[in-house]
Amino acid sequence: MGASLLALEGVDLGHGDQVVLPGLRLGLCHGERVALLGQSGAGKSTLLHELRHRLGESAAWCPQQHGLVPGLAVYHNVYMGRLAEHSALANLWNLVRPLAGPWHQVAELCDALGLAGLMHRPVGQLSGGQRQRVAIARALYQQRALFLGDEPVASVDPHQALRLLELIDARHATSVIALHQRELALTHFDRVWGLRDGRLVIDAPASTLRLADLDALYPDAGGDSAEGEAGGDA
Numbered sequence: 001m002g003a004s005l006l007a008l009e010g011v012d013l014g015h016g017d018q019v020v021l022p023g024l025r026l027g028l029c030h031g032e033r034v035a036l037l038g039q040s041g042a043g044k045s046t047l048l049h050e051l052r053h054r055l056g057e058s059a060a061w062c063p064q065q066h067g068l069v070p071g072l073a074v075y076h077n078v079y080m081g082r083l084a085e086h087s088a089l090a091n092l093w094n095l096v097r098p099l100a101g102p103w104h105q106v107a108e109l110c111d112a113l114g115l116a117g118l119m120h121r122p123v124g125q126l127s128g129g130q131r132q133r134v135a136i137a138r139a140l141y142q143q144r145a146l147f148l149g150d151e152p153v154a155s156v157d158p159h160q161a162l163r164l165l166e167l168i169d170a171r172h173a174t175s176v177i178a179l180h181q182r183e184l185a186l187t188h189f190d191r192v193w194g195l196r197d198g199r200l201v202i203d204a205p206a207s208t209l210r211l212a213d214l215d216a217l218y219p220d221a222g223g224d225s226a227e228g229e230a231g232g233d234a
């Protein structure tokens, strides 16, 4: 196992006075790919925000709400991943006339993500699955050591989800990704973190877990534990 990147030792996580995950203990090591599971409201986003806060600039971030600007083209939305690295003048110029270097880099990412030919298209005119891929492209464009994703493959079909995760893996040795596709969590990741009732009830290598172990994270599923399994290019 790689070097420790962070350790939470009995930390209370929440929002204002509301503690969502009391006394949380977990560790993340370099080279680990972690699937973060738990039903809606379990605290996945809360934990990811804390990780992002602690890991700072080393982590690329793909948020659940995407944070894309609908009126701007795909190219500009992806370019925003590294807005802070350029001068205000360069950013302004790039808005009017895209810079050659960034354009080629973004084009390469868009090709890999199945967005070729959409670079000029306003994001507001894309499907849900296409928008999701733009959000991933923007996070990949950040070129960070780690990847933190809040359900980055929620709106795509299972085949595409796997392909997107492979693209993320190819560019990041370490990742923590919230998702609902339990089978993918077991087949594609090294470790699973499972949240339930405010606790980290699963923190184990994926190879030691079965689907039934993950089903227990979804008490509200009432036997239908396939929530999010099907996906779709919404």
Ligand SMILES: Nc1ncnc2c1ncn2[C@@H]1O[C@H](COP(=O)(O)OP(=O)(O)OP(=O)(O)O)[C@@H](O)[C@H]1O
Pocket (backbone or CB within 6 Å): 015, 018, 020, 038, 039, 040, 041, 042, 043, 044, 045, 046, 047, 064
């Ligand atoms: N900004 C906020 N202020 C107050 N409470 C919040 C805030 N964001 C989330 N919460 C609460 O914290 C709890 C955990 O929410 P969180 O978004 O972390 O869950 P989640 O597992 O990511 O859910 P989902 O799968 O629906 O995205 C929920 O009870 C939610 O209502």
